[in-house]
Amino acid sequence: MICSWALNKTRYYIHVISGPIALICSVFNFFSFSRGKVFPISFHIWVGRLHNLAVLVASLGALLLGLVSATPEWIKVGFYFLLCLWLPSMLLGWYHIRTGNLKQHQRWMTRNFACTAAAITLRLYALVTLGNTPYYLMVYLSLIHIAMTEVYLQVSDGCDRKWIRGLCKREDIVNKE
Template sequence: MTRTAQRSKSGGKGLGVIAFLAIGVSLFLAIQYFGFGTGASAFVQEKLKIMGLSDLWYSALYVHIAGGVVALGVGWVQFVGKLRARSIGLHRTLGRIYGVAVLLSAVAGVFMSFRATGGWASSLGFLLLSLAWLYTLGQGLNAIRTGRDLAKHRKWMTLNYALTLAAVTLRIYLPLAIVLFGMGPYNVYYSIIAWLCWVPNLLLASWLLSRRTRRSR
């Protein structure tokens, strides 16, 4: 097997893992917040009411979750090369759906960040995540709409989806932290996870893009 074939196979496995985690977390969030007959949504709504959240914050939360569920669920499909080559129309349609979902979720995330659990450190972490999410989306769309630059479009949307996957890494780190440290220092490690859930994702995606560029040269 050639190195190119090995890299292609390895990349396919990586995307498969990402797809599995993204779909799993999107389904989990959909059931948790919207219920679908499970009663989970009623439990969450009651919990939020006990917390005394305003109707605006409450609405923003559900917009944020709904947008995140859609973005997680369809975003990974955009990186399936064979599907993209076979149907560019589908790629564009899913891209529009993904873009709207990210836009709504990120704007709601900016609003929500000011009431984040864990104090100012968490608020700043989630605020910068939402702003970076919006910025990379804007750059990705601008690259393809104005300059028809496919390389830049792919680069920026890769970084954008790495930020979308913060929803996955957050839900990996948080249960681990609860198991390891208990609920006592919850606010402390939550404020750390507010950064840990997205900064490493962004750095890893940047490194992978840089490595791919060096290999192509």
């Protein structure tokens, strides 16, 4: 029993310590001052490496924590969905920068930042509603901005997808055709 408690506590601390590190690194790297404007580009690279390591560790901690958590299954589904977006978006962002595709790197790391920021959104909902909103609702609401980020990325890509054309201005569509 003590061993199980210590293991669960370790899983918790792995996630709770590495998650904020990933969040802080995301904030630094998301804004342009870290990409050669204020700091040298090597700063962005090293903070990115730390971010990637923190996401890997936090993802592992979240997965292991979810296996033993007393949280209801339908809440775990929301967190596992986030995990299924968070880790692959980081890996794809890393892959694209390693292959020299800067535009795709930026797009995937924007998605990754949205996933990382879900932790902030979850806590903001709790703060704004003073804890009066059911937890399961806050978990799923914290994922909305990930969908909004994807819509933004698709719209900024020139409205070339049919499903998103309704969000574009009519003249944008006419100019594309």
